[in-house]
Amino acid sequence: MRLGHVIGRVTLSHQDPAYRGGRFLLVQPFAAPQFAGAPMTPLAPGSSLVVYDNLGATHGHVIGFTEGAEAAVPFTQPTPVDAFNAAIIDQIFYTPPSA
């Protein structure tokens, strides 16, 4: 599972019926500075991605999302999903060793 900032939303006009009940978020994955509390902008390096969400995360939230085959597991029928929002993060306690 990786963390990411929600930086936007993706609205679909036509979609696979299996997607009903959720939305798509545009997410910028965390790099190390973001764990230490760096703000959302400037955005972390790396490409952002679209995450399926049925927990109701919105702009500015930090979410924990899973990728790969596990992202399609929660659906009852086979669904083309690459990233699934598993948690909206309230607090991060990050203390790497100083050495």
Add this chain to the structure above:
Amino acid sequence: MILARVDGVIVSSVCHPSMAGCRTVICQPIDEAGRPEGPPILALDPLSAGQHQHVLISTDGSKTREYVQDPRSPLRNLILALVDEPARETA
């Protein structure tokens, strides 16, 4: 499996039900010399690893689903072992 170091914890009240009730830690993947490799990832922690403890993380979703007893769980990373000390084979 990934060798990693536990560097923190996250708190999440709104999450997938399979994740609720289990500690989720921030793990920094490291190489055998302890140098970080890539950004930190999150893992479920049934063994309550200590801070900066070296652990082994499984990335096999099926075993994680078995552990949380939820066949619909999207989780994947699970701490399987706490590393006491790396044993190096002298070449």
